[in-house]
Amino acid sequence: MSNNDQNVSEQQEQRRKNLEKMKELGVDPYPHEFEVDTTAREILDNPAWVQEEDDQEKVHVSVAGRMMTQRVMGKASFFNLQDSTGTIQVYIRRDDVADEELGRDLYNKVFKKLLDIGDIVGIKGYIFRTGTGEVTIYAEHFEVLGKSLRPIPIPKEVEIDEGETKVYDAFADKEQRYRQRYLDLLVNPDVRETFKQRTEMIQIMRDHMNEQGYLEVETPILQPIYGGASAEPFETHHNALNMKLYLRIANELYLKRLIVGGYKGVYEFAKDFRNEGISRFHNPEFTQVELYVAYKDYEWMMEFVEQMIENIAQQLHGSTEIDVGDHTIDFSTPWPRIPMFEAIEDETGMDLYGADLEELRKAADELSVEYEEEDGKGKLIDNIFEDSVEPQLIQPTFITDYPIEMSPLAKKHRSKEGLVERFEVICNTKEIANAFTELNDPLDQRERFEEQARLRAEGDEEAMTIDEDFLRALEYGMPPTAGLGIGIDRLAMIMTNSPSIRDVLFFPLMRPE
RNA sequence: GGACCGGUAGCUCAGAUGGCAGAGCAACGGCCUUUUAAGCCGUGGGUCGAGGGUUCGAUCCCCUCCCGGUUCACCA
Numbered sequence: 372m373s374n375n376d377q378n379v380s381e382q383q384e385q386r387r388k389n390l391e392k393m394k395e396l397g398v399d400p401y402p403h404e405f406e407v408d409t410t411a412r413e414i415l416d417n418p419a420w421v422q423e424e425d426d427q428e429k430v431h432v433s434v435a436g437r438m439m440t441q442r443v444m445g446k447a448s449f450f451n452l453q454d455s456t457g458t459i460q461v462y463i464r465r466d467d468v469a470d471e472e473l474g475r476d477l478y479n480k481v482f483k484k485l486l487d488i489g490d491i492v493g494i495k496g497y498i499f500r501t502g503t504g505e506v507t508i509y510a511e512h513f514e515v516l517g518k519s520l521r522p523i524p525i526p527k528e529v530e531i532d533e534g535e536t537k538v539y540d541a542f543a544d545k546e547q548r549y550r551q552r553y554l555d556l557l558v559n560p561d562v563r564e565t566f567k568q569r570t571e572m573i574q575i576m577r578d579h580m581n582e583q584g585y586l587e588v589e590t591p592i593l594q595p596i597y598g599g600a601s602a603e604p605f606e607t608h609h610n611a612l613n614m615k616l617y618l619r620i621a622n623e624l625y626l627k628r629l630i631v632g633g634y635k636g637v638y639e640f641a642k643d644f645r646n647e648g649i650s651r652f653h654n655p656e657f658t659q660v661e662l663y664v665a666y667k668d669y670e671w672m673m674e675f676v677e678q679m680i681e682n683i684a685q686q687l688h689g690s691t692e693i694d695v696g697d698h699t700i701d702f703s704t705p706w707p708r709i710p711m712f713e714a715i716e717d718e719t720g721m722d723l724y725g726a727d728l729e730e731l732r733k734a735a736d737e738l739s740v741e742y743e744e745e746d747g748k749g750k751l752i753d754n755i756f757e758d759s760v761e762p763q764l765i766q767p768t769f770i771t772d773y774p775i776e777m778s779p780l781a782k783k784h785r786s787k788e789g790l791v792e793r794f795e796v797i798c799n800t801k802e803i804a805n806a807f808t809e810l811n812d813p814l815d816q817r818e819r820f821e822e823q824a825r826l827r828a829e830g831d832e833e834a835m836t837i838d839e840d841f842l843r844a845l846e847y848g849m850p851p852t853a854g855l856g857i858g859i860d861r862l863a864m865i866m867t868n869s870p871s872i873r874d875v876l877f878f879p880l881m882r883p884e
Numbered sequence: 885g886g887a888c889c890g891g892u893a894g895c896u897c898a899g900a901u902g903g904c905a906g907a908g909c910a911a912c913g914g915c916c917u918u919u920u921a922a923g924c925c926g927u928g929g930g931u932c933g934a935g936g937g938u939u940c941g942a943u944c945c946c947c948u949c950c951c952g953g954u955u956c957a958c959c960a
Contacts, residue, residue, distance in 0.1 A: 380893090380894065380911095380929085381893090381894085381911070381912090381928080381929055382894055382910075382911055382912095382929090383894085385911065385912075386911095440920075440921085440922095442919050442920060442922050442923095443916085443919095443922095444916050444917065444918085444919065444922075444923085445915075445916040445917060446916080446917045447916090447917035447918075447919085448917090448919085449918075449919050449920065449922080451920080460919090460920075462917095462918070462919085464917060465917080466917090487911090488910075499918095500918095501918045501919075501920090502918045502919085503918075503919075503920075505918090505919090505920075507918085507919095521894080522894040522895080522910065522911075523894085523895090524894075524895045524896090524910095525894090525895065525909075525910065526895080526896090527909075527921045528921085529920090529921055537921095539895095539896075539908085539909070539921060540895050540896045540897090540908085540909060540910090540921090541895085541896075542895065542896090543895090543896075544891090544895090544896095544952085545952070545953065546891090546951070546952045546953080547952095549952090550952095558895095600960085601959090602959070602960085603958095603959090643960090645959070645960075647958060647959050647960090648885085648957080648958055648959065650955090650956095650958090650959085651953095651954080651955090652959085652960070653958090653959060653960065657960070659960080741957090801960080802960065803960090805960085833958095833959085856960090858960055860960085861960070871953095872960095881951090881952085882950090882951065882952085883951095884951075
């Protein structure tokens with residue numbers, strides 16, 4: 372879009388004219404800086420600053436932000452100034468802001484005529500209280516800091532009862548909110564709060580892991596061999612090396628190499644990419660934190676993760692109980708631990724531990740669980756579990772001890788035949804964490820990879836490929852290790868009571884406009 | 885990819901067996917020195933998501949397409 376763009380609305384045209392007129396008056400609509408010394412929040416939080424009596428000393432402040440409403444009453448006006456912390460009312464009078472260059476024109480023309488809602492302004496003045504009791508800045512100096520050329524949506528919040536507010540004309544169209552997140556953030560304060568909480572959540576986790584002495588690391592996003600999960604990758608190409616590369620679907624195999632390298636614990640908040648469907652719970656790029664700790668097992672990891680997440684709830688909401696949708700979720704530890712086959716038996720009455728393929732198909736048929744002809748035992752069990760157990764699990768629950776077929780990177784269970792030492796945390800009917808005692812036996816790992824390769828040859832496009840360098844690393848020796856992955860977006864959805872993953876991603880993937 | 889719902893002014897939304905397209909806020913011109921969804925008087929603003937079809941006439945009915953939401957399938 373250029374200045375010559377013919378598709379400007381009447382209101383955009385008006386704003387461009389106002390911009391020109393400002394320049395003609397010698398007002399710079401885009402100055403280089405403004406000295407801010409106070410925020411709206413600070414003013415509202417400091418009642419002592421308010422000049423209540425005429426003989427009281429004035430507290431002078433310098434604030435900047437966007438003008439969101441304007442109430443002009445002839446020679447004086449009120450407007451609301453929104454900064455990063457909130458909204459403060461400003462009272463501005465013609466004769467009190469008149470300056471040497473423009474005199475009364477600063478108010479009569481610049482403020483009253485040429486300033487538009489959404490413009491960014493700077494105010495210097497003192498704090499007083501209006502007749503109706505609202506803490507307000509009495510402007511003694513006013514200047515334009517950034518002209519806005521497009522009308523912004525203007526939700527109006529009205530207080531109905533004590534604390535009860537009603538919002539009129541909210542900027543509500545989800546498509547526009549996702550496409551123009553800057554507007555969404557600007558006019559919907561709860562959106563700013565949601566993303567702030569997401570960041571705080573990540574910070575709490577980072578602190579929690581740093582306190583244990585684990586090292587935050589970075590590993591490749593562009594990978595010649597993708598691995599660590601079962602998923603379709605995005606493909607790309609490196610020109611200079613003339614080489615096919617994949618955007619990572621997980622960073623597991625790299626982090627385990629670092630454990631081989633001798634660190635006691637490593638973690639990474641990693642953007643992963645999966646070339647699969649988009650839904651309320653899936654975005655093609657999403658964030659996981661993965662953590663690997665040497666000399667620990669999955670039992671230890673269960674305690675670690677439940678404490679970390681309880682801690683998040685506590686710090687974010689001051690309580691271990693959080694309202695999510697229609698439910699109240701209680702993160703107080705310890706969380707129940709239910710072996711997968713027990714969970715299935717509890718819900719279906721069927722004991723499928725040790726069942727062969729035929730028996731599993733029969734069970735799936737009885738439960739009306741769909742499956743494909745080529746699905747193996749692992750897939751069948753997974754489907755049965757997802758259909759019968761997951762929808763029942765609202766409170767955070769550890770599901771433990773998964774079939775070996777669905778866990779090619781997990782260590783065999785120390786006592787249960789055919790299972791691995793793995794757990795998932797299910798919360799609000801969704802998986803939010805996945806962990807296992809890591810497979811560190813290089814010969815076993817090679818067999819598992821080869822089994823994956825067989826599945827792949829049979830047409831399973833999500834089966835893993837053999838990573839020879841990873842095997843070589845294991846052959847040098849990896850200590851017993853516990854590994855964990857947490858879906859950051861999914862957890863953020865729960866912690867912020869957001870119904871869609873798009874509500875916790877600033878810029879969810881959208882088709883081009 | 886399937887099903888269902890939606891797209892009308894800058895924002896939120898009405899609307900009509902198919903007959904000049906509406907409201908509130910926003911904008912524009914006036915009045916107003918403690919207002920607060922400020923108020924009062926006046927004015928302008930629309931390719932009714934896009935393209936075809938039916939019709940004297942389509943924003944409305946039919947078809948195709950685009951974009952979004954929810955949901956199912958796949959996945960985390």
